[in-house]
Amino acid sequence: MNPATYGTYLVTQASVSAGRETTEIVEAAVDGGIDVVQLREKATDARWRYDLGLEVRELTAEAGVDLIVNDRVDIAQAIDADGVHLGQSDLPVAVARDLLGPEVVIGCSASTVDEATRAEADGADYLGVGSVYGTTSKDVEADRAGVGPERIADISTAVSIPVVGIGGITAENAGPVVDAGAVGVAVVSEITAAEDPCAATDSLAAAVETAKAVGDTPPHDG
Amino acid sequence: MNPATYGTYLVTQASVSAGRETTEIVEAAVDGGIDVVQLREKATDARWRYDLGLEVRELTAEAGVDLIVNDRVDIAQAIDADGVHLGQSDLPVAVARDLLGPEVVIGCSASTVDEATRAEADGADYLGVGSVYGTTSKDVEADRAGVGPERIADISTAVSIPVVGIGGITAENAGPVVDAGAVGVAVVSEITAAEDPCAATDSLAAAVETAKAVGDTPPHDG
Numbered sequence: 001m002n003p004a005t006y007g008t009y010l011v012t013q014a015s016v017s018a019g020r021e022t023t024e025i026v027e028a029a030v031d032g033g034i035d036v037v038q039l040r041e042k043a044t045d046a047r048w049r050y051d052l053g054l055e056v057r058e059l060t061a062e063a064g065v066d067l068i069v070n071d072r073v074d075i076a077q078a079i080d081a082d083g084v085h086l087g088q089s090d091l092p093v094a095v096a097r098d099l100l101g102p103e104v105v106i107g108c109s110a111s112t113v114d115e116a117t118r119a120e121a122d123g124a125d126y127l128g129v130g131s132v133y134g135t136t137s138k139d140v141e142a143d144r145a146g147v148g149p150e151r152i153a154d155i156s157t158a159v160s161i162p163v164v165g166i167g168g169i170t171a172e173n174a175g176p177v178v179d180a181g182a183v184g185v186a187v188v189s190e191i192t193a194a195e196d197p198c199a200a201t202d203s204l205a206a207a208v209e210t211a212k213a214v215g216d217t218p219p220h221d222g
Numbered sequence: 223m224n225p226a227t228y229g230t231y232l233v234t235q236a237s238v239s240a241g242r243e244t245t246e247i248v249e250a251a252v253d254g255g256i257d258v259v260q261l262r263e264k265a266t267d268a269r270w271r272y273d274l275g276l277e278v279r280e281l282t283a284e285a286g287v288d289l290i291v292n293d294r295v296d297i298a299q300a301i302d303a304d305g306v307h308l309g310q311s312d313l314p315v316a317v318a319r320d321l322l323g324p325e326v327v328i329g330c331s332a333s334t335v336d337e338a339t340r341a342e343a344d345g346a347d348y349l350g351v352g353s354v355y356g357t358t359s360k361d362v363e364a365d366r367a368g369v370g371p372e373r374i375a376d377i378s379t380a381v382s383i384p385v386v387g388i389g390g391i392t393a394e395n396a397g398p399v400v401d402a403g404a405v406g407v408a409v410v411s412e413i414t415a416a417e418d419p420c421a422a423t424d425s426l427a428a429a430v431e432t433a434k435a436v437g438d439t440p441p442h443d444g
Contacts (some may be wrong), residue, residue: 046293046311047311072296074295074296075313076314090271091269091300092274099296099300
């Protein structure tokens with residue numbers, strides 16, 4: 001799939017699912033119209049991620065939803081994922097590109113314009129930019145304050161690949177992220193912690209669509 | 223290289239090196255005649271392991287020493303390692319074989335005869351069997367009591383691929399491991415924590431050679 005179509009992007013994280021299986025959350029998100037799913041769960045071992053990945057691959061493939069694996073190129077290849085998402089502490093984008101070839105999607109986390117332009121130059125297909133509003137859901141040290149939609153605008157201007165915002169995004173605050181130039185929004189808790197993950201996905205997609213429709217409307221003249 | 227030649231096998235672990243760089247330990251082990259080096263350091267991120275791996279690859283390649291990467295098939299490919307070593311919680315051996323092709327060495331940890339025969343059936347080239355004497359150097363829960371050289375004998379009898387003993391092995395107690403059927407011994411602390419890692423490697427190699435020479439000597443008749 002084309003990352004330019006990544007309007008709603010679920011990043012899995014079992015620890016905020018209130019005891020529900022990751023497959024249950026993914027299935028609900030797929031029903032709610034999610035565009036892409038990233039298998040994160042970095043703290044777990046490779047066998048566990050591989051087994052879970054096979055299940056998630058089946059769920060997403062049936063629905064025509066892209067599946068991206070965080071960090072591990074080998075697990076992405078083993079489960080026939082559509083791509084990998086690399087942080088600044090993961091394998092370099094150029095190395096992953098060598099291993100994966102030109103067709104596989106490679107995303108890269110960037111929180112500054114420098115990181116963003118470097119990732120694009122190294123061959124990334126899209127950027128995950130954040131944390132937009134700050135977050136507590138990542139197990140790594142996060143920018144609690146958030147870089148804001150302003151950084152989305154700065155980076156979207158500086159690169160020509162699609163930008164997805166991540167970090168503290170909800171259906172209520174997704175609009176400014178899209179207005180700033182993001183093609184979509186990535187969330188963990190907004191879907192995974194929701195009482196109804198399917199409805200939460202649907203609301204998020206509606207918020208993104210609304211923002212895009214407003215952005216696409218030519219100004220009235222008169 | 224042929225895993226049957228893995229007489230002395232260093233598994234890297236910076237936490238027991240008394241502050242010395244992993245490259246310094248590897249260089250000393252190579253000088254001392256090590257046969258193979260496994261890049262473990264599982265707790266570190268992929269970028270760090272990749273960067274370290276490139277340095278260790280250069281050191282080992284120059285000396286004709288095999289380099290094996292623990293767990294990550296992608297890092298092994300990225301640094302042009304000779305192989306990977308997979309634990310029971312890592313990617314399945316058969317999956318790694320599909321990704322790596324027939325030429326790359328795949329080792330697998332086994333502590334029981336069942337695990338050993340399954341790994342061989344799945345395409346492993348050698349087995350790491352232990353913990354032979356118990357160990358405190360692994361970050362995972364280890365069998366503190368140790369499976370003993372008896373388990374090495376049981377597994378060596380059950381499989382036709384080379385067996386390397388691991389866990390609490392020193393120059394002093396390596397003999398019985400080789401006598402039981404192991405082609406070699408893998409160590410962390412015996413080399414990494416040694417005041418002189420080069421001399422420690424040399425002593426370990428001598429112990430393995432002595433045990434093999436005794437094993438090869440036909441019994442006197444008369």
